[in-house]
C-alpha cells in the first residue's frame with residue numbers, strides 16, 4: 001500500500017503522448033474551424049471523416065477490445081489484419097500494449113494502483129491523465145497476454161507499430177485528398193478531427209462509463225450502463241454488464257440496445273469471418289439483474305415481514321426463471337426432433353402457456369415484494 005506522500009510524487013511526463021494529444025486537440029479546435037470558414041469543406045470530406053472514424057472505432061471495439069482483450073469470438077486472419085491496420089490508425093498503442101493494460105483494468109478494476117486507468121483517481125486521470133505520465137509500472141509486462149503472442153498479426157503490428165501508424169494516418173487522408181482534389185481539407189477532417197474524436201470517444205469508456213449511468217448487474221465496481229454513451233462508443237456504453245460478463249461478445253445484451261459491434265460480429269459469423277461467438281446464458285444474466293434488485297430492496301426495507309417475503313419471492317422467481325429458461329433452451333436446441341412435433345400436441349403448448357403465465361405472475365409478485373407491498 002502506497003502512502004499519500006508517495007502518491008503525490010508524480011512520475012515523469014511522457015513527452016510523445018503529451019504532444020500528440022495537445023497538438024491534435026489544438027489543431028481540431030483552431031485549424032479545422034478556421035479552414036472551414038476560410039475555404040469550406042465538401043460533403044465528401046465529411047463523409048470520409050465518418051467512414052474512417054467508423055473503421056477506427058470498429059477496429060478498437062470489435063478487434064482490440066472484444067476479440068483480442070476478451071477473446072469473445074474468433075476472427076479470420078483477414079479480419080484480424082483489417083482490425084490491426086485501422087486500430088493502429090486510432091493511435092491507442094499496439095494491440096499488445098492495449099490488451100495487456102485492459103486485462104489488468106478488468107482484473108483490478110478500481111484499484112488505485114493496479115488498475116491502469118482507475119476511475120477512483122477521478123475523471124481526468126481515467127480519461128486521459130493516465131497516459132500523460134509514466135504511472136503504469138507494468139507497461140511492457142506481457143505475461144497476461146501470452147495467448148495473443150501466438151497470433152502473427154498481433155506480433156507483426158507490435159513490431160511495425162510506428163510505421164503502420166504513420167502510413168495510415170498520413171497515407172489514408174492523403175489518398176482521400178488526392179481523390180477529392182483537396183488534400184488540406186482531407187488532412188484536417190479525415191486526419192486530425194477524426195483522430196481527436198476517435199480518441200475521446202474511446203476514452204469516455206474509461207472515464208464516463210465508470211461515473212455516469214446505472215448499475216443493474218453489480219455494484220461491486222464503478223462500471224455503469226449508459227444507453228446514451230453507447231451511441232458515441234460503438235455500443236460500449238453498457239459497461240456495467242461488460243464488467244460482469246466480459247467474455248460475452250455483446251455489451252448491449254437486449255436486442256434493442258444500441259450495440260452495432262454485436263451486430264457486426266454476428267453478421268460476420270454468417271459469412272464465416274467470425275466464429276465461436278461466446279454468449280452468457282440468459283438465465284445467468286437475468287439472475288445477476290434480480291440479485292442486484294434483491295440486494296438493493298433488502299437495504300431499503302426495514303420491516304421483517306417484508307424482508308422475509310422478499311426472500312421468499314426471490315427464491316420463487318429464481319425457480320420460475322430456471323424452469324422457463326430450461327424449457328426455452330430445450331426448445332431452441334431442438335434436442336429431440338419430436339419436441340418440435342410435440343408442439344402441435346396440446347401438452348407442449350399447455351406447458352408453454354403455463355410456464356409463461358406463472359413467470360409473469362411471479363414477476364408481478366416480485367415487483368410488489370421489491371416495494372415492500374407484499375408483506
Ligand SMILES: [Zn+2]
Nearest residue numbers: 205206223239
Ligand atoms: Zn471498465
Ligand SMILES: [Zn+2]
Nearest residue numbers: 065102242246
Ligand atoms: Zn473490457
